[in-house]
Amino acid sequence: MAERKRSTTSVTRALAPRTKSADVGRGTDAPSTWGLGDGQRVPWEYAPAPESRDVVQLKSRYGLFIGGKEVAPRSGQWFTTIDPATEEPLAEIARANVEDVNQAVAAARRAFKREWGDLPGRDRAKYLFRIARILQERSREFAVLESLDGGKPIKESRDVDVPLAAAHFWYYAGWADKLEYAFPARDPKPLGVAAQVIPWNFPLLMLAWKIAPALAAGNTVVLKPASSTPLSALFFADVCRQADLPAGVVNIITGPGEIGLALVKHPDVDKVAFTGSTVVGKEIGRALAGSDKALTLELGGKAANIIFEDAPMDQAIEGVVNGIFFNQGEVCCAGSRLFVQESIAAPFIERLKDRLSTLRVGDPLDKNTDVGAINNAAQLAKIEELVEAGQAEGAEMYQPACDLPARGYFFRPTLFTNVSQSSRIAQEEIFGPVLSVLTFRTPAEAIEKANNTAYGLSAGVWTDKGSRILSMVSQLRAGVVWANTYNRFDPTSPFGGYKESGFGREGGLHGLLSYLDTGDAH
């Protein structure tokens, strides 16, 4: 009772207008606590606001999508995809074998030769516009499906994944008949059959990032979704049918990682695009060594999010939270290393802890949920392992006192302070809702620490000073830099990494180039 009373007081303080926040930015004394940040529970109940799942009609089984038809796997084997929030099975999914891979590549090759490769760009554009429209029309269905199969909060599926996926098809549709303007004097041509392997964190959005530019450029594709999130790709097969897309232009095969490897190694594949872990990306790169296949890789990251003392504090707090807790932190560009300038570190961390306490963790289909379920059991185990390593290496852990659902794969938003540069939680990609907080004094030190990683996918900079933003931007070795914002995506905006975060770009004009032959690209 006493505890409840104390926390109520704290909440009042947290909700009161922060008239002194400007002073905090200048490093003046901060109160020892701003409110909820010391492990108290929020002193109110949230009413559930569930999204109906009736809009999704699941079949009991989904076959492979090859040559425009749903076919049973030649292996005769199936696996189950589950809802990570409840651990309940959703559907049985075909487990492709090498023969299925051969069939899918052959179907893609036939479609490329007979129809798609020579189809005028304006007609390819119309098919892609149709797909964009159908995704918009079926947006609610896809949003719910994506949250069911992947565990991500419905508000993210609804407001980010699905609209962005549709927007990608829309954007690249318009390029299909304008390639000669994209690359003047280069006579751009499609590469042929593209093998695409995508991860489980943004199943539909990654499908769109892969398929839209490939088709706009005149390629045909065989796509393998992750085995824990195959459903939206299989529903997308139905979108292709509704759009009357010629058979074989898009083929979808499901199965374990070894099927993805068999696909990219297939001798009749011309182009390979992979998004996923750096370990698997290297394996794919090695498998392609000595071949003439074009390759783009979008791999892991360990992004630095750098907060200077003059940063707009409230916006920076929101940006940090969005940077690491968006999609449960299962984002390759997640801002997982927070660098706070020493002069504001203490009050900033206090307020960050407060904010963590108000994050709502739970049912992905609840419209108010901020942090949903971890995608799969193996990933949860990996997060737990790294968090234990962080504690063992002497970092201080903070987690808000929120209730987690009794079933399903959930993990509390977690923040580590006193993290050393060499700690595993500062070096390895956790791919979960875990933030490592470090500090710096000078811009040069921030750059040195931020670049001290094998990765180079993204970074964030928060400061009110324009010249400092541009200086930091030019020194950060990362493919995407968000200044005074974080985790923004757009089909027109190229995305991809430096160093071991991969090569090639997706999105924008540069993303189109990844699927075209413009002479010899050596």
Add this chain to the structure above:
Amino acid sequence: MATQKRSTGATTPQTAPAQSRIPVRKTYKLYVGGQFPRSESGRSYVVRAPDGTPLANAVRSSRKDLRDAVRLARGAASGWAAKTAMNRGQVLYRVAELMEGRRAQFIEEVAAAEGLPSARAEALVDRSIDRWVWYAGWADKISQVLGTVNPVGAPYFNFTIPEATGVVGIVAPEGSSLLGLVSRVAPAVVGGNAVVVLASETRPLPAVTLAEVLATSDVPPGVINLLTGLRTELVPIMAGHMDVNAIDIWGVPREMREQTEVSAMESVKRVARPPRDGDERFDWLDDARAQRPEWITRFLEMKTVWHPIGV
């Protein structure tokens, strides 16, 4: 040394009858960090003209020489990338200026190294000089051709610009001793990269002379480093080096290519491959194929920047 008795005629300008004066021969060394060291290993190998005539001893670089070169390239990379684009262009143009002054020497060396009549060697050298000029001009244009301002669907200012990849290892073409090498090095350097170049194994001498040009030009020390030696010894080390960001495998022998690409993946290197029809038939005088903005792009990274628009 006795084996090289007949070698001087090929590499030293013959301005007088051989017997009137004993010519001073040149020691061909490495070019690393702006210096001309020998190999720390003290090794060399005999370089022969295509007809078998010994031309000179070239340095047989060691693993340590290569690692030293990468370290010095890394040290020079950020400063080179940070120079203004116009300045980088002028530095490359200066290389052409100095090559022009040594044109006769290059013609003689290329003719000897590749066993060509001097008219053919002259064409190759002239084009090598012109190629520096062509790439020099790209320095302050490539980001305007490749860069974009992206109309994102939210109130953000969003742009994409190219930046140098970092340290690039270049296995220069084996056949074309000077023009092939220049055609691969100039595009990597103009984009702001520092390079470590393995010269042609059998025809390394014109490249070493190019290094003497570079040393007296305005190319900062460490930006272009040039090693000679054996492909089988050096390529695996370059491909596996964790501080090399990209590798140009044009000159890697076919039988070594797969393993080279396997090693290169260990640090996710960007790999530039030779054309499918092979290096041997590639015509370095064909400007449409042999000088391309894509060859600059190959060693650039595209960086996208977001900032909110608001009051």
